[in-house]
Amino acid sequence: MPSVRSPDAAALQFVGFELDGQQYLFRIERIQEIITPARVTRLPEVPAYVLGVSNLRGTIIPVIDLRLLFGLPARPLDADSRTIVVVVGSRTVGCTVDAVSHVIRLAGDQLKPATDAVTTEGPHYVAGFARIGDDIAIVLDVDQLLDPTLLERVHHAGLPPAPDRLSSDGTTAR
Numbered sequence: 001m002p003s004v005r006s007p008d009a010a011a012l013q014f015v016g017f018e019l020d021g022q023q024y025l026f027r028i029e030r031i032q033e034i035i036t037p038a039r040v041t042r043l044p045e046v047p048a049y050v051l052g053v054s055n056l057r058g059t060i061i062p063v064i065d066l067r068l069l070f071g072l073p074a075r076p077l078d079a080d081s082r083t084i085v086v087v088v089g090s091r092t093v094g095c096t097v098d099a100v101s102h103v104i105r106l107a108g109d110q111l112k113p114a115t116d117a118v119t120t121e122g123p124h125y126v127a128g129f130a131r132i133g134d135d136i137a138i139v140l141d142v143d144q145l146l147d148p149t150l151l152e153r154v155h156h157a158g159l160p161p162a163p164d165r166l167s168s169d170g171t172t173a174r
Contacts (some may be wrong), residue, residue: 023137063094
């Protein structure tokens, strides 16, 4: 897993995007392009977070709705919606987000690695956190987040606990 960075290293560039009011960041070198959501051909028997496939100038790419992958409620596409096309190994994947907010260069002292508390279970797709003014953005590791063998684990990590695992006081039963 690539580290967020050490405090004394040179600044890195990120693309910021929003999901349900929360700011997230992808490293800019992992992004091929950002497009307005295109027509998607739905596929049978795939998880709901896989919207389908799209034709990107002759290349067929899978398109994943990051809202649904993270267990957030579905939202219709609007004028702010974007698809961030990222490169994961030898594959190209489209990620639909609520909005792309900015491109930002962050110095090492603005970036903090993810703590064990957020990375101990499942994929380590949270690489760290960035301080942007008074806000905190979540830095995502594209390789872990979009690894096809880990997508279902990422999805289940974002879901609320199953009702049968809740105790009478509403807390998670262990």
